[in-house]
Every structure is written in C-alpha cells, then in structure tokens.
Amino acid sequence: MSSGFFLVTLLLVLPWRPASAAVTPKWAAKEMIRSQRIVEMAPGQTTTFTIGFKNVGRETWLADGEKFVSVYTYSPKYRASQFYDTTWPSERQPARMVEDVVKPGAIGRFTITLFAPLKAGRYSETFVLAAEDTAWLTGGTFTVDIKVDQKLATAGVFAPGFKAAKLLVSAREMSLDAGETKDFRVAFKNIGKTAWKKDGKTKLVLRASRDTNTIAFRHTSWPDTEVAAVMPSDEIKPGQMIFLDFSLTAPNMGGRFTPKFVLTTDDGGIVDGGGIEIPVEVRQGLVPAQVSPYLSSEFAGAGPRGPNIRVGLFRTTDPVVFAADGPYSLYDSNEQLIRQMSGLTAVRFDFSSYTYEVTNNGWTWTSPKHVRLSPLNPATTIFEIQSLENRPTWDTSINFNRYRGDLEVLYAPATAKLWVIEELPVEDYIRGMAETSNGSPYEYQKALVTAARTYALYVKSIGGKHQSEFHDLNTTGNDQVYKGYVSELVRPNVVRAAEETRGQVVAYNGEMVVTPYFSNSDGRTRAWTEVWSRSPHPWLVSVPAPYDQGKTLWGHGVGMSANDAVGRANAGSQWQDILKHYYTGVEIRQLY
Incomplete structure (x- = not known):
C-alpha cells in the first residue's frame, strides 16, 4: 500500500516532457x-x-x-x-x-x-x-x-630560451628641444630559461633599431653606433631584474619620432619581450611650429580641396565589411589595380600569417600586401563600413560609419595593430569635423573649422602624428574629433562654415602656424611656454578669457578656448576677430 502511494507521488512531481526532447545544458x-x-x-x-x-x-x-x-x-x-x-x-x-x-x-x-x-x-x-x-x-x-x-630558430629572429618582461621605464614619452640630451632608464626581468651574461655566447646588449629615426638619437656615450647599453652585471639569472641606463640626443629636426630598441644576444638573436619604443616630440629644429614656405607652397598647389590627409578611423581584430553606393576599385599596397567591384566586400586579416583576404560576390583574393578600396567617382560614392557600430548616446539611431575617401585596411608591425584608415582631401576631412554641435554660433563654427584646418595641415607638414601606424591623425580628442560623412548630415552648418572658409588658414609673419584649441580655461589661456616648451611661440601667449571666469581649466589651455569663443560669437564678434584674440599677431591667409 505504501509502495503504491510512493509511485503515484513520483509521477505527480516529475515534470512531463516529450520523450524526444533534450535538455540544453547550462554551460556548453x-x-x-x-x-x-x-x-x-x-x-x-x-x-x-x-x-x-x-x-x-x-x-x-x-x-x-x-x-x-x-x-x-x-x-x-x-x-x-x-x-x-x-x-x-x-x-x-x-x-x-x-x-x-x-x-x-x-x-x-x-x-x-x-x-x-x-x-x-x-x-x-x-x-x-x-x-x-x-x-x-x-x-x-x-x-x-x-x-x-x-x-x-633562424639567426636574427628569437634567441632560444631568452625571454624578458619590461617592468618599468623612466618616462612613457619624452619632449626634447632640438639637440637636447636626456637620460632614460628601463628595467627588464629575465623570465626565460637561460641566464643573461655580460660576456660570452649569451652576452646581451640593448640594440638600437637600424631605422633613421632611431639612429638620429645616438648619444656619444653609446658603446657602439647601434648599441645603446650593455649589461652592468656579469649574470642575470631567470627571475632576476636588470636596470639599463642610456642617453638620447634629439636630432636637429623637429617633429614626432619613435626610436626603438631591443635586447639581443651578441650574434643578433632577439630576446622575446625585450623591445621598447619611446615616443619623442622634438621641439623647434628644421620643422618648427611655423610651416616652411616650401611646404605652404606645396599645399597651395594641391588644388581647391587641399592636399590629402590620412585619418586612422579605428583599430580592430575582426573582419571589416564595406559597402558603397557606387562602383569602386581594389588596389594593393603597390598601387596595383586588382579588381573593380561593387556591393559588399569583406576584408579579413590573419594575425598568424600576416595576410589579407578579400571577398566580394563569391570572389576571393589573398595577399601579404595591405589593401585599399577607392571609389570610381569620389564626388558621388560614399563608403559604408557595415561592421562598424559607432553610435552616439544622444541618438542611437545614428551610426557614424560612412566615409567619403579611399579606405585602407592596414596592419602596422611597429604596434601590432590592424587599422582602418581613410585618405581624403583636407577640405572633405574638415566637413566631417565633430568638435561642436550644429546649433553653436555660426561665427564660432567658422573660427573653429579654420583653426582645425590649420592644425591638420600643420600635422601633415611634420609627417603626421602617427608615422609608425601610417596615418596623420586619428578621430579622437587627442587629435581632432572626426565622424565622417554622417557628421555632414548631422551638422550641415559646420559643413557650410567649412565651405565658406575653404582654404583659409592662420598665419604668423606670412607663414602657417600650429593652432591648438581646447574646451575651456579658468579665465585666461596659457602660453605655449607654460605647457609644452621653453621656446616661445609669439602667437601663443596667455590672453584673457572672460566667458570662462569661474570655471576650472579643462584641456591644455593653449590657444583658443571653445567656451570663451562661443561667448564672443554670441556677443557679436566675427570669426576672424575670434581667432586673432587667441592667436596673437596672426592674419588669416588664403592658402589655396
């Protein structure tokens, strides 16, 4: 009797499922x-x-x-x-x-x-x-x-058993005047399987890269032209740490550089993890904050839309899917035409074999050379990167994923990053600026796009800010905020301001100059010498910013304060006068 009751109870409490249904595991x-x-x-x-x-x-x-x-x-x-x-x-x-x-x-x-x-x-x-x-x-x-x-284990690649971990550096980046010398320290830990020696077969040195950017920083204290430092101890066993000290002397040419060094064995074998790159800004020199007459003339001859500029749009590890509203061509890095295409194109990069794979409408092409997509009619064809989600929080129906220029997918070996890069005329780049809203005062917008155009051309004149990654500017506030073609649709007033000031730049003593700008000051802007360099730039001195009174400095403080400039525009100032307030003694010049 009790046994029967037990069976009935089981039948009542077990959930019923069809005999063929399988339960999906929680973790599978x-x-x-x-x-x-x-x-x-x-x-x-x-x-x-x-x-x-x-x-x-x-x-x-x-x-x-x-x-x-x-x-x-x-x-x-x-x-x-x-x-x-x-x-x-x-x-x-x-x-x-x-x-x-x-x-x-x-x-x-x-x-x-x-x-x-x-x-x-x-x-x-x-x-x-x-x-x-x-x-x-x-x-x-x-x-x-x-x-x-x-x-x-080929010579010049990795030394068997050698591995290092970089623990600290004395500076993540450096800023030097032309010809200035500064000491640098780096610490490495031996995390390999072999002891490091000062002499003998496992002798270790910190070797400079053979590129001209690195050799240009050679100091007289280096033991050899390509050797910046040698082991200070006779032996560093696995688990131990070593400090290496060496000096850098800035070249007599201004600009941004990235000297590179790596631990190697005496026969050239590379110590895995023993590399170091040092971003260096060299002030003054042959490329000062004023652009040379030669370069200004070269820019002027580039045509009504200005010279081309390369913009690093974003980094990725995923396939990049492109579409376009017109036909376009595929080129390799040697400018060799591969194919004319339309519709969807996917570009994949294999990080193990360092090869690019392009697929389009059932056709596939693989190459070790980076790829570029170029519209047949740049005036009417806009690319859409369908794999990119770039939506603002203030309106998620907008996706900033459409671009006017040529688009490249390019792996940068120096940083091991895969970039999507847009190349387009400067004037088209300025149309896509997103440093202000569509509703800001129009005279401020014209002042802003003129400062942005001048800054972009200045950066191009020094060879770009991101030479190791093959582009001039990126799209963030560290350079200039740029959102491409969709920004033109969202900010038509900024587009009109760009076209009405087309080709105009800020000049001092007849030559184009660098024009930094920032969000707001605390009542006065900062001089160049207060923030970046002992060498004065006479157009970048401290000036009053009354519309910033009571605020906290937000940004570097040099050049034009956006908040104060908006206040001036609302009070009736013209865009030329706004620029001349923040950039002392300048004129507005028609460059092209």
Whole structure:
C-alpha cells in the first residue's frame, strides 16, 4: 500500500516532457575556430594560439566577475604546463575570454600565449573551458598539437630560451628641444630559461633599431653606433631584474619620432619581450611650429580641396565589411589595380600569417600586401563600413560609419595593430569635423573649422602624428574629433562654415602656424611656454578669457578656448576677430 502511494507521488512531481526532447545544458560549448591545426615553434620562442567556441548552453559567458569563463589546463586538471608564459593569469590558467560578453549562440575567443621549451619535439597540450567555481563546459575540451623545431630558430629572429618582461621605464614619452640630451632608464626581468651574461655566447646588449629615426638619437656615450647599453652585471639569472641606463640626443629636426630598441644576444638573436619604443616630440629644429614656405607652397598647389590627409578611423581584430553606393576599385599596397567591384566586400586579416583576404560576390583574393578600396567617382560614392557600430548616446539611431575617401585596411608591425584608415582631401576631412554641435554660433563654427584646418595641415607638414601606424591623425580628442560623412548630415552648418572658409588658414609673419584649441580655461589661456616648451611661440601667449571666469581649466589651455569663443560669437564678434584674440599677431591667409 505504501509502495503504491510512493509511485503515484513520483509521477505527480516529475515534470512531463516529450520523450524526444533534450535538455540544453547550462554551460556548453562547440569549437568553431582554430587559428592553427599544428603550432610550429622554435625552441624558446613565444607565439599565440587562438580558439573560438560557440556558446551552445543556456548561460551567458562573461570575461570578468562571478562565473567568468576562462581556459584551464586539463588531462590532468590544474597541471603545470611546460608551455607556460608569464602572460598567463596563473600556471594552470592560460587565458580568459577575449570578448566581454558572449550570449547563447554567439562565439567567444580565447588567445593563449605559448612559450616553447628548449627541447625540440612534438607535444600535445590539453585544455578545457571553465566557468569559474561553477562548472567545466560540456564540449569545451580541446588539444593543441605543437611542433618545436630547431630548424625554425633562424639567426636574427628569437634567441632560444631568452625571454624578458619590461617592468618599468623612466618616462612613457619624452619632449626634447632640438639637440637636447636626456637620460632614460628601463628595467627588464629575465623570465626565460637561460641566464643573461655580460660576456660570452649569451652576452646581451640593448640594440638600437637600424631605422633613421632611431639612429638620429645616438648619444656619444653609446658603446657602439647601434648599441645603446650593455649589461652592468656579469649574470642575470631567470627571475632576476636588470636596470639599463642610456642617453638620447634629439636630432636637429623637429617633429614626432619613435626610436626603438631591443635586447639581443651578441650574434643578433632577439630576446622575446625585450623591445621598447619611446615616443619623442622634438621641439623647434628644421620643422618648427611655423610651416616652411616650401611646404605652404606645396599645399597651395594641391588644388581647391587641399592636399590629402590620412585619418586612422579605428583599430580592430575582426573582419571589416564595406559597402558603397557606387562602383569602386581594389588596389594593393603597390598601387596595383586588382579588381573593380561593387556591393559588399569583406576584408579579413590573419594575425598568424600576416595576410589579407578579400571577398566580394563569391570572389576571393589573398595577399601579404595591405589593401585599399577607392571609389570610381569620389564626388558621388560614399563608403559604408557595415561592421562598424559607432553610435552616439544622444541618438542611437545614428551610426557614424560612412566615409567619403579611399579606405585602407592596414596592419602596422611597429604596434601590432590592424587599422582602418581613410585618405581624403583636407577640405572633405574638415566637413566631417565633430568638435561642436550644429546649433553653436555660426561665427564660432567658422573660427573653429579654420583653426582645425590649420592644425591638420600643420600635422601633415611634420609627417603626421602617427608615422609608425601610417596615418596623420586619428578621430579622437587627442587629435581632432572626426565622424565622417554622417557628421555632414548631422551638422550641415559646420559643413557650410567649412565651405565658406575653404582654404583659409592662420598665419604668423606670412607663414602657417600650429593652432591648438581646447574646451575651456579658468579665465585666461596659457602660453605655449607654460605647457609644452621653453621656446616661445609669439602667437601663443596667455590672453584673457572672460566667458570662462569661474570655471576650472579643462584641456591644455593653449590657444583658443571653445567656451570663451562661443561667448564672443554670441556677443557679436566675427570669426576672424575670434581667432586673432587667441592667436596673437596672426592674419588669416588664403592658402589655396
């Protein structure tokens, strides 16, 4: 009797499901992407391996917080891997998820840095995905096959067993007058498998790159033309740290430079992780804050839309999808025409093979050379980057993802970043400026676009601010805020101001000059000498900004205060007079 009652109770409390229905696990994954089937490495070399899993469970994956999803060593669990690298969160945990959030149905990627042992051979490393303190992911186990081959250890690439971690530098960037000397210090930790020596086969030096930008900073104290510093100690064992001190002398040419140095063995083998780049601004020199008559003349001859300028739109690791409302051409980096196209084009970059893959309407082209898309009719064809989401918080129906100029997808080896770059005439660039709203005073808008045009041409005259990444300016407030063609639609008054001042620049003693501007002051602007340099620029001196009274300085303070300039425009000042207030003794010149 009681047994029958027990059976009835079970039938009542168990939920009913069709016999064929399967329960989706909370935490489950399916492998979708693998960067390499077999990872090939030299002994002591570091490389990366990326794997992607689709979230086929019911729970959302997170990169941080409770239950974050990461990779653990497996088979057996929590073992110490012989491919452990110091970039791992721990010896048993190689990587966290790249994406911040991966919902069910989406793909999450995991990039593991592998540091090869010194012994050549074939290895297999097994890992598993885990939700922290919660669950191993069903289907999340994977094995990486690795071939460590001595033949891959070519001279001038990586020295086997040598690896460094840069711990500190005395300055993240430097600002020097032409010819000025300054000391620099860097600290490295030996995180490799081999001791560093002052002499002998494993002798280590800090070697300067052979590019002219670096050699131009050579100081007389360097032990050799290409060697900035040598080991101060006889031996640095794995786990120990070393300080290297050396001096830099700025060249007699102004501009922005990035000298590069790297730890190497005596025979030229590179120490993985032993590189350093030092951004340096050289003031004065042969390219001062006034643009030379030669360059001004060159700009004037560029035509009614001005010279072309290169704008770094954004960095990415994902495929870039383009569309256009007219036909366009595909070129490689040698300006070789590859194909005329229309419709959607996707460009993918393989970070392991450093190759570009272009697909369009079923056609595919692969090349090691970066790619450029150019409209057949630039006056009427606008590109749309469909893979770009660039929506303002004040109106999410707007997407700033359309551009007038040629578009390039370009990998910059110096920074290991993939850039989407737009090249277009300066006047078209100024039309897409987003430094002010459409409703700001019109005389202020004309003053602003004239200052922005002058600044852009000045930056171009010094070779650009981002030479190592092959563009002149980016789109942020660190350079100038630029939003492309959609900004023209949102800010038609700014477009009208740009066209009405087309080709006009700020000049001092007849030559175009640098024209910084900022948000607001505290009642007065700052002189150039107060902020950036001991060398005065007579058009950049402190002037009163009465409409900023009572505010806190926001920005560098040099040049035109946006808030004060708006106040002047509202009070009836003309745009030329606004500029002449902030840039003392200047004139407005028609450059082209």
